Amino acid sequence: xxxxxxxxxxxxxxxxxxxxxxxxxxxxxxxxxxxxxxxxxxxxxxxxxxxxxxxxxxxxxxxxxxxxxxxxxxxxxxxxxxxxxxxxxxxxxxxxxxxxxxxxxxxxxxxxxxxxxxxxxxxxxxxxxxxxxxxxxxxxxxxxxxxxxxxxxxxxxxxxxxxxxxxxxxxxxxxxxxxxxxxxxxxxxxxxxxxxxxxxxxxxxxxxxxxxxxxxxxxxxxxxxxxx
Amino acid sequence: xxxxxxxxxxxxxxxxxxxxxxxxxxxxxxxxxxxxxxxxxxxxxxxxxxxxxxxxxxxxxxxxxxxxxxxxxxxxxxxxxxxxxxxxxxxxxxxxxxxxxxxxxxxxxxxxxxxxxxxxxxxxxxxxxxxxxxxxxxxxxxxxxxxxxxxxxxxxxxxxxxxxxxxxxxxxxxxxxxxxxxxxxxxxxxxxxxxxxxxxxxxxxxxxxxxxxxxxxxxxxxxxxxxxxxxxxxxxxxxxxxxx
Numbered sequence: 001x002x003x004x005x006x007x008x009x010x011x012x013x014x015x016x017x018x019x020x021x022x023x024x025x026x027x028x029x030x031x032x033x034x035x036x037x038x039x040x041x042x043x044x045x046x047x048x049x050x051x052x053x054x055x056x057x058x059x060x061x062x063x064x065x066x067x068x069x070x071x072x073x074x075x076x077x078x079x080x081x082x083x084x085x086x087x088x089x090x091x092x093x094x095x096x097x098x099x100x101x102x103x104x105x106x107x108x109x110x111x112x113x114x115x116x117x118x119x120x121x122x123x124x125x126x127x128x129x130x131x132x133x134x135x136x137x138x139x140x141x142x143x144x145x146x147x148x149x150x151x152x153x154x155x156x157x158x159x160x161x162x163x164x165x166x167x168x169x170x171x172x173x174x175x176x177x178x179x180x181x182x183x184x185x186x187x188x189x190x191x192x193x194x195x196x197x198x199x200x201x202x203x204x205x206x207x208x209x210x211x212x213x214x215x216x217x218x219x220x221x222x223x224x225x226x227x228x
Numbered sequence: 229x230x231x232x233x234x235x236x237x238x239x240x241x242x243x244x245x246x247x248x249x250x251x252x253x254x255x256x257x258x259x260x261x262x263x264x265x266x267x268x269x270x271x272x273x274x275x276x277x278x279x280x281x282x283x284x285x286x287x288x289x290x291x292x293x294x295x296x297x298x299x300x301x302x303x304x305x306x307x308x309x310x311x312x313x314x315x316x317x318x319x320x321x322x323x324x325x326x327x328x329x330x331x332x333x334x335x336x337x338x339x340x341x342x343x344x345x346x347x348x349x350x351x352x353x354x355x356x357x358x359x360x361x362x363x364x365x366x367x368x369x370x371x372x373x374x375x376x377x378x379x380x381x382x383x384x385x386x387x388x389x390x391x392x393x394x395x396x397x398x399x400x401x402x403x404x405x406x407x408x409x410x411x412x413x414x415x416x417x418x419x420x421x422x423x424x425x426x427x428x429x430x431x432x433x434x435x436x437x438x439x440x441x442x443x444x445x446x447x448x449x450x451x452x453x454x455x456x457x458x459x460x461x462x463x464x465x466x467x468x469x470x471x472x
Binding site: 005008009012013016019020023024079082083084085087088089090091092093094099227 | 306307315316317322331333360
């Protein structure tokens with residue numbers, strides 16, 4: 001069965017990425033230290049003014065999420081670059097979507113794990129009451145992460161063999177994910193202001209819309225990225 | 229289409245930007261035959277292997293690999309070929325067993341633990357099955373690649389500078405594996421600039437320079453010294469000798 005084969009290959013790719021990361025601990029360590037650093041630096045820069053902090057909090061939270069996610073995406077094809085493993089993936093028969101979805105699942109997983117540390121640290125450092133809005137925040141974080149990672153995985157594959165990949169990846173990724181970033185920040189702002197999910201519903205719809213579009217387009221484009 | 233031909237390509241051309249990497253190369257290999265591509269660095273051997281193994285699309289030209297169209301039949305071709313490269317395509321943080329299992333899954337073949345361990349035993353790595361590849365020597369990594377090929381069981385093998393940095397034991401293992409592929413009716417295309425190793429392995433020699441084939445020779449009664457002479461004349465030096 002074709003569907004079962006896609007799932008089997010995608011799972012193998014995710015499992016491989018997780019296993020490599022558990023042993024090397026390069027990506028998560030970098031992401032977590034960077035995330036903590038970003039939050040501390042913003043905290044020092046903005047000072048103790050609580051009203052100012054609350055005003056900029058949604059943007060700061062997403063800056064921490066996105067910069068950390070970018071760091072993870074930049075390293076997501078590191079194992080494939082070593083020993084030209086990419087070349088072997090090129091020679092595997094069958095669909096390319098399974099490779100893409102396997103990589104994507106790993107990228108989302110690592111970003112979600114980093115966010116799970118960032119969110120409580122953010123609440124403590126910025127003295128914000130997030131617990132009541134937590135279910136909504138988790139939903140927004142997940143939708144934003146999916147959108148960001150979906151296109152990020154494609155672009156990480158595109159730039160994996162470029163010498164200037166650390167520069168090219170953010171240059172390509174941030175403009176393309178502006179709607180996702182905007183939707184995520186605005187929905188987070190509504191939730192932190194206590195207005196609830198209903199008020200943020202149009203932003204959530206925007207996020208879901210872009211996630212669906214990216215999830216349809218990116219796997220198709222991935223085939224061309226690999227083959228060409 | 230000749231069913232006895234494993235490789236049958238004509239006019240294969242590859243252009244990168246403004247650089248002509250491969251210039252209208254014709255190549256054939258019958259089933260059970262080993263063909264060596266000989267030439268210095270930059271002769272186009274690796275590019276030709278990448279085109280034949282479907283890792284790259286040709287700019288022009290085409291043909292058949294194992295009876296399948298080189299461009300339209302890439303998927304069935306990929307299921308039946310194997311590649312041994314100087315880049316060993318192994319994940320350093322995974323163990324030997326994990327590497328083989330991952331490679332088999334990605335190739336869409338099911339191999340149980342016993343089959344994986346049998347392959348590892350055949351290349352002398354069963355005791356190190358649970359060790360990370362990062363801890364392996366270069367020779368052990370090459371042996372693991374051969375173990376991977378034993379799992380894949382390809383009908384056509386591509387080898388890109390396979391003897392680089394190999395010790396004598398690993399060379400014997402590699403040559404033995406290529407001989408076993410041939411004995412099963414499989415074929416191999418070997419790209420190398422190591423003439424004596426090529427002479428030991430191949431039935432035919434294709435000499436290349438600057439992306440083009442400059443000479444072909446059957447092993448027949450050719451000695452290794454005669455092959456070396458041909459190489460110097462037609463592959464190594466651009467001394468005005470006409471191309472094929």
